[in-house]
Amino acid sequence: MSSPLNDYLSTLQPIRDPILLKMKDYAVQNNIPIMEDVSMAVLLSLMKLKKPQTVLEIGTAIGYSAIRMAKACKECKIVSCDLDEKRLAIAKAFLHESGFSDRITLIYGDALDDLAEIEHNAPYDMVFIDAAKGQYEKYFKAFSPMVAKHGMVVSDNVFFRGMVPGIVQPTKRYRTVINRLREYNEYLVREEGFETTFYPIGDGLAVSIKTD
Incomplete structure (x- = not known):
């Protein structure tokens, strides 16, 4: 959701880390979507405040978000899942280069089909959803029970x-995705046990804090 703001x-938050710059360049050259800078800045600020020890990421891509989260929270362990084997291999190489292989565990496959393996590492202080947009509600329902008390789903x-x-x-191409995301946002507002705030930054960020 591009805007002058x-x-x-x-421009106020330039990235100077060589590995992150390399990853951003790779993403642009290969048309791989990664999280927008402003949304990432808010996510990392929330993590620094909440200090999650365990994070589940749904949607690894090339590992850009996982590495940035690991850099922001020095002690946290991250489990990241993706069903694109090629991108996961690239992510693995970037993790090795960045030195975070010991703190970031990659799982190959559909997160909804790997519940047992993901649950093995639960509870999670934070779940970050950034995968198939039409599946967000299914992801939330599957993984929100694994969120620790006062944890969050982003x-x-x-x-x-x-x-x-x-x-x-x-557009006609995205009509189904848009309808499902609208339903998901409305679902988040109704969901008992979580309080959700929507941030009109980047491409839109929803932060759901577990209250029960």
Whole structure:
């Protein structure tokens, strides 16, 4: 959800880490979506405040978000799941290069099909959802019971290019995804046991804090 404000905020938080710059360049060159800078800054700020010890990430891609989370929280362990074997192999190489292989565990496969392996590492202080947008509600229902008391679920892209709130007219190609994300956002508001705040930054960020 590009805007002059987002663009301006991005210039205030330049990335200087060589491995992160290399990963961003790789993502651009290979058309691989990674989290926007402003949304990432908010996510990392929340992590520094909450200090999660265990994190579950749904959607590894090339490992960019996982590495940034590991850098932000020096003690946390991250379990990251993705069903794209090629991207996961690239992520593994970047993890090795960055020195975070010991703190980030990669799982190959559909997260919804690997519940036993994921649950083995539960409870999680934070779950970060950044995978198939049409499956967000299923992910939340599957993994929110594994969230520790006062933990949080963070969902990226909940405004999806401005189409979900209607800022941009939804295209036919994304109509199903947009409808499901709208349903997901409404579900988050109704969900008992969590309090959700929506942040109109980047591509839209939802932060759901477990209250019970």
